[in-house]
Amino acid sequence: xxxxxxxxxxxxETLARRLGTNAALCAKIGRDTTQWKVREVGDGxxxxxxxxxxxxxxxxxxxxxxxxxxxGDSWPLxxxxxxxxxxxxxxxxxxxxxxxxxxxxxxxxQALIIMEYLAPPHVILRHALIDGRQLANIARDIGLFxxxxxxxxxxxxxxxxxxxxxxxxxxxNIELCDITENLVFSDPYFDAKMNRHTPQLxxxxxxxxxxxxxKVEAQRLKHIFAANAETLLHGDLHSGSxxxxxxxxxxxxxxxxxxxxxxxxxxxxxxxxxxxxFSQRGHEEKGKxxxxxxxxxxxxxxxxxxFRAEFxxxxxxxxTGMLYQKSLFEDQGDRLGAEQALDHVLHQxxxxxxxxxxxxxxxxxxxxxxxxxxETIADEELRASCExxxxxxxRHIAVNRRQIHSIDEVNTxxxxxxxxxxx
Ligand code: SR1
Ligand code: MG
Numbered sequence: 428x429x430x431x432x433x434x435x436x437x438x439x440e441t442l443a444r445r446l447g448t449n450a451a452l453c454a455k456i457g458r459d460t461t462q463w464k465v466r467e468v469g470d471g472x473x474x475x476x477x478x479x480x481x482x483x484x485x486x487x488x489x490x491x492x493x494x495x496x497x498x499g500d501s502w503p504l505x506x507x508x509x510x511x512x513x514x515x516x517x518x519x520x521x522x523x524x525x526x527x528x529x530x531x532x533x534x535x536x537q538a539l540i541i542m543e544y545l546a547p548p549h550v551i552l553r554h555a556l557i558d559g560r561q562l563a564n565i566a567r568d569i570g571l572f573x574x575x576x577x578x579x580x581x582x583x584x585x586x587x588x589x590x591x592x593x594x595x596x597x598x599x600n601i602e603l604c605d606i607t608e609n610l611v612f613s614d615p616y617f618d619a620k621m622n623r624h625t626p627q628l629x630x631x632x633x634x635x636x637x638x639x640x641x642k643v644e645a646q647r648l649k650h651i652f653a654a655n656a657e658t659l660l661h662g663d664l665h666s667g668s669x670x671x672x673x674x675x676x677x678x679x680x681x682x683x684x685x686x687x688x689x690x691x692x693x694x695x696x697x698x699x700x701x702x703x704x705f706s707q708r709g710h711e712e713k714g715k716x717x718x719x720x721x722x723x724x725x726x727x728x729x730x731x732x733x734f735r736a737e738f739x740x741x742x743x744x745x746x747t748g749m750l751y752q753k754s755l756f757e758d759q760g761d762r763l764g765a766e767q768a769l770d771h772v773l774h775q776x777x778x779x780x781x782x783x784x785x786x787x788x789x790x791x792x793x794x795x796x797x798x799x800x801x802e803t804i805a806d807e808e809l810r811a812s813c814e815x816x817x818x819x820x821x822r823h824i825a826v827n828r829r830q831i832h833s834i835d836e837v838n839t840x841x842x843x844x845x846x847x848x849x850x
Contacts, residue, residue, distance in 0.1 A: 434506060434537060437490050439465045442477055446488065451532035452541050456481030471667070471680065472497035472796055473504065478544055485546065486531060491538035491682070497796070498621070504602055506538035508682040511600045513540050515684030518593075518659055519572075522579040526572045527678050545670045545677055552676075553666035553799055556703040557710060561722045568676035569669065569696060570733025577689040578741040580659035582748045590748075594656055597685045603662070604653070604685055611786055612649035615793035616642050624793050625801075627811035631818055632793060640826050645789075648782045648825070656686035664692045665787075666699040667798065690776045693734060694783025698821070700727045702788055702800050704841055705817040709804030720845065724838040731834045735773060742769045778828050781837070785825025788817050815850045 437445060446452050447460040456463070462482040469476035469489075473496050477488040491509040495502040513533040520527050528543035555562060578584055585593075614622055616636055624632055635641060661668070662683030670677045704723040707716035742765070746753060751772075756765035791798045792814045801817075804810035820841055824831060831837060844850075 431536060434493070436492055437475060437477065437488065437537075437539070439467055439477070442479065442488065446479075446541075449532060449541065452479070452486055452488075455484050455486045455531055455541075457483035469496070473508070473682070485544040487528070487542050487544045489540045489542065508600065508603055509533075509538035509540060510535055511597060511603070511684050512680070512682035514596065515659065515661070515681035516540075516542075518580065519576050519661070519678065519681065523572045523575040526568070526575075526676075527681075545679075548672045549670045549675070549677070550672075551667055552669040552671045553699070553703075555671055556666060556700075556719075556723070557706070557800055557803060559707075559710065559713060559716060559719045561719065562671050562673060562676075564674060565669075565671060565676050566726045566729035567733050569678075570730045571737050572676075572678055573664070573693055573696065573730075574734045574737035574741065576661070577658045577692060578738055578745070580686075581657055581689070582750045583742070583746055584748045587749050593659065594686045597659065600662075600683070600685045603683045607662070607683060608649060608653060610794050610796060611790045612645050612652065614795065615786075615789045616645060619794070621795040622793060623795070623797075625807055625811045625814055627807060628792070628814060628818070631815050635789070635793070635818065635822065638822065641822055644782060644825050644828075645786050648779070648786055651688050651779060652691055652783075653687075655688040657688050658686065659684060660687045660689075660692050662687070662692070664696045665798070666696075666703065666800075688779055690779035691783050693731075693776065694780035695787045697727050697730065697780065698784035698787035698791075699798070699800075700730070701784065701820065701841055702791060702798065702817055705820065705845065706800035706804065706813050708845075709801065709806070709809050709813045720842075724841060727838060728834045738773065738776075739769060742772075781824045781828035781831055785821040785823070785828070788821030789825075792818055812850055816844050816847070819850070820844050 442465045443460040443463045456479060459482055464480045466478045467475060468478055473491070475490045475492060479486055479488055491506045493503060493506055494500040495504050513530065516527050516530055528545060530540060530542050532541040552565065582590055613619070661678060661681045662685055663680060664678065668678060668680045670679055700723050704720055707720050710716060751765065751768045753765070756762065756768070790796070792801065801810055801814055804813060823840060824837060
C-alpha cells in the first residue's frame with residue numbers, strides 16, 4: 428500500500444491483504460500473512476486501532492478515519508491528524524527518549540501509523556486507576572516527560588528558526604484545536620448540542636452556566652490556549668493517553684499536538700488524577716479506596732515536584748534558546764537573576780495549570796467526551812455525587828487559581844470536598 432492510493436479505511440478482513448507487503452510491518456511480525464491475527468481494539472473517540480500478530484511478533488496499526496468515530500460521519504474530521512501525531516511522536520521520542528511507542532512506518536495518504544505494540548501487562552492508566560492499582564513510577568515518568576518535551580520544544584531550548592518552522596507545521600492542526608477550543612473551554616458552560624450529564628446534576632449544571640466568574644475565567648484560559656504558542660504540546664495528555672505496567676510508563680496518541688501553553692498538558696494531566704480521586708467512592712464495591720485516594724493525591728504532588736525539578740534542571744543546563752539568554756544572567760555572574768526568571772516562569776505555569784485543570788474536570792462531566800472513571804459508576808445517584816464534588820473542586824481551582832500557592836493547598840481542598848456529606 429502506498430500513500431498515492433485513495434484513502435480507504437482498513438478492516439480486520441482487509442488488513443493482511445493491504446499491508447501484507449509492507450516491509451516495516453513484515454520485518455516486525457513476519458511476512459507469512461496466513462499466520463497474521465488481526466484485532467480491532469480502538470476504544471478512543473477518533474480512530475481505528477488494530478493489533479496485528481504474526482509468527483515473528485506483533486505491532487499496532489493506527490488509522491485515522493475521515494470523521495469523529497465517537498459521533499459518526501456527521502462530524503467530518505481531516506485525516507491529516509495522523510500526520511501531526513506522527514510528527515509529534517518523533518519529536519517526543521527525541522526530547523524524552525523511551526517515553527513513546529517506537530514508530531515503524533507512516534503512510535500519510537492512508538493516514539496510518541505502524542508502531543510498537545505495548546503488550547500486556549501494559550494497560551491504559553485510566554483503567555488501572557479505576558481498578559485501584561497504585562503504580563509506583565507514574566509521577567516520576569510523566570513529570571519527566573512533561574518537563575522534557577515542554578522545555579525542549581520551546582524557545583527556551585530551540586533555535587528560533589527551527590521552532591518557527593515547527594510552529595508553522597503544527598499550526599495546520601486546526602480542526603483538532605477547534606475540538607479542544609469548543610469542547611473544553613466553551614461547551615460545558617452553555618446548552619451545547621452534544622453535551623450530556625448525569626440527570627441528578629441538573630441543578631449544579633444550571634448554577635455553573637450562570638456563574639459569571641467561572642465563564643470569564645474559562646474564556647481567559649481559552650485565550651491563553653489559543654494565543655500562547657509557547658511549546659509543542661501533547662495536546663490530549665489524560666490518563667487514557669498513557670499506557671503503564673508496574674514499572675513502565677508510555678505516552679500515546681498525541682494527535683492533538685500543537686504549539687500552545689506549557690501549562691495545558693500539565694493541567695489536563697493533573698485534572699485526570701483529581702477526577703480519579705473523586706471517582707474512587709464510586710468504585711468501592713471492589714474494596715475500600717482510602718489508600719487509593721491518598722495515593723492519588725500523592726501522585727499529583729509528586730508529578731508536580733518532578734516536573735518542577737526537571738524543568739529547573741533543564742533551565743540551568745540546557746537554556747540555549749533565545750529566551751532568558753545566559754548572556755543576560757549567568758555569563759555576567761548573575762545566577763540569581765536566572766533563578767528569579769525561572770521562578771516567574773514556573774509560577775505562570777502553576778497558575779495557568781490550575782485553570783486548565785478545573786476546566787478539564789468540568790468538560791469531562793458536562794460535555795460530549797466523558798471519561799470512564801465516572802462513566803463506569805453504574806449507580807446514577809452515586810455517580811452524580813462523585814461528579815458534583817469534582818465540579819465543585821474544578822470551579823474552585825479555576826476561579827481562585829491566582830490565590831492558590833501550593834499543590835498541598837489544592838490537595839487539602841480536594842480532601843475537604845471529598846469528605847463533605849451534603850453533596
Ligand atoms: C470528539 S473528540 C473528544 C475528545 O476525545 C479526545 O480524546 C479529546 O480529549 C477530545 O476532546
Ligand atoms: Mg486520544
